[in-house]
Amino acid sequence: MDKLSRKTALVTGSSRGIGRATAQRLAAEGALVAVHYATNEDAAQETIELIEKDGGRAFGVRAELGVPGDVHTLFLGLERGLKERTGGTTVDIVVNNAAVTTPTGVQPEDVTPDEFDRLFAVNAKAPFFIVQRALPLLPDGGRIINISSGLTRVANPDQVAYSMTKGAIEQITLHFARHLAPRGITVNSVAPGITNNGGPVFDIPEAVAQMAQLSAFKRVGEAVDVADVVTFLATHEARWITGAFIDASGGTLLG
Numbered sequence: 001m002d003k004l005s006r007k008t009a010l011v012t013g014s015s016r017g018i019g020r021a022t023a024q025r026l027a028a029e030g031a032l033v034a035v036h037y038a039t040n041e042d043a044a045q046e047t048i049e050l051i052e053k054d055g056g057r058a059f060g061v062r063a064e065l066g067v068p069g070d071v072h073t074l075f076l077g078l079e080r081g082l083k084e085r086t087g088g089t090t091v092d093i094v095v096n097n098a099a100v101t102t103p104t105g106v107q108p109e110d111v112t113p114d115e116f117d118r119l120f121a122v123n124a125k126a127p128f129f130i131v132q133r134a135l136p137l138l139p140d141g142g143r144i145i146n147i148s149s150g151l152t153r154v155a156n157p158d159q160v161a162y163s164m165t166k167g168a169i170e171q172i173t174l175h176f177a178r179h180l181a182p183r184g185i186t187v188n189s190v191a192p193g194i195t196n197n198g199g200p201v202f203d204i205p206e207a208v209a210q211m212a213q214l215s216a217f218k219r220v221g222e223a224v225d226v227a228d229v230v231t232f233l234a235t236h237e238a239r240w241i242t243g244a245f246i247d248a249s250g251g252t253l254l255g
């Protein structure tokens with residue numbers, strides 16, 4: 001369990017859910033992890049404590065994405081935290097995980113321009129500028145992993161705007177994979193299906209049973225199911241995979 005020793009990682013939105021599990025898994029492999037969050041400081045602190053309890057290293061970075069100056073704020077905190085702990089600002093692994101969703105869905109007729117803009121600001125624009133800003137900090141052989149969604153492969157009209165943002169993040173993967181290949185930096189998308197992020201719906205057995213039917217394995221995903229895939233992509237073993245769409249939906253897309 002030492003595949004990422006001496007590596008540093010930024011996981012956006014790692015105070016909870018898939019991001020937290022990813023931060024924990026990367027740290028368990030030896031990476032120093034920047035636990036980014038928007039507002040939920042207690043949850044971010046809990047992620048850090050869980051990592052430290054297992055002997056890992058992490059620090060928190062607060063920055064609300066989707067507002068003016070968001071990426072600048074994020075990188076000020078990231079670079080400060082890295083410098084204090086490593087003496088430098090190298091970030092080996094960037095995981096674009098933070099996103100806003102429309103949990104219950106919105107009929108296409110009811111999507112407002114403001115809601116559309118907010119989804120794109122957090123889920124598509126921020127990840128693009130995070131990658132752009134990370135470029136000088138990423139060493140050759142670095143890793144960028146963008147969290148998409150199985151919803152880019154199945155039609156769900158109530159999630160059209162959210163799904164469009166995930167289509168956009170897959171385009172970041174495609175084009176930056178080509179752009180960064182000369183430096184040995186891989187860029188991939190990971191697409192979860194329905195995954196238990198600790199949200200209230202996962203406490204309702206009937207709802208969970210219904211959602212479980214969507215996966216070929218007839219259960220909802222656990223955050224660590226996705227985190228393990230992301231962690232593999234971060235390792236040296238995954239060096240030959242770039243520009244890929246990795247289905248981490250437990251067979252949901254098999255139909």
Ligand code: NDP
Nearest residue numbers: 013014015017018037038039040065098099149194195197
């Ligand atoms: P959660 O809703 O559990 O957590 C979201 C995380 O993102 C939190 O850490 C939150 O910080 C942070 N965040 C939210 N909005 C902002 C913002 N404006 N600025 C900065 N940080 C923000 O996420 P999930 O674990 O459910 O999802 C993780 C990723 O997986 C997302 O990209 C999502 O689209 C994708 N996905 C999830 C699926 C699922 O079923 N869970 C299915 C398919 C894809 P804070 O705690 O401070 O609010």
